[in-house]
Amino acid sequence: MDVDIIFKIAAIGILTAVVGxxxxxxxxxxxxxxxxxxxxxxxxxxxIGLIGDLFSSVKTxxxxxxxxx
Numbered sequence: 001m002d003v004d005i006i007f008k009i010a011a012i013g014i015l016t017a018v019v020g021x022x023x024x025x026x027x028x029x030x031x032x033x034x035x036x037x038x039x040x041x042x043x044x045x046x047x048i049g050l051i052g053d054l055f056s057s058v059k060t061x062x063x064x065x066x067x068x069x
Contacts, residue, residue, distance in 0.1 A: 005050065009043050016040075 016039030023032035 005046065009046065012039055012043055 016036055019039075020032045020036045023029075023035060
């Protein structure tokens with residue numbers, strides 16, 4: 001696992017927090033909530049991709065064949 005993915009997640013978190021605070025201070029709380037939710041969804045998709053890679057690596061390492069064909 002590279003350190004790059006940790007930096008990407010941290011950058012998305014910082015950017016989401018800054019955008020959220022700017023929108024909240026300008027009186028647009030609903031758009032701020034949507035921006036925060038969008039940041040969470042982006043990070044969630046990144047983590048789901050990493051979990052998929054982990055499962056495929058474990059399957060390759062232990063030579064699991066779930067399907068018989």
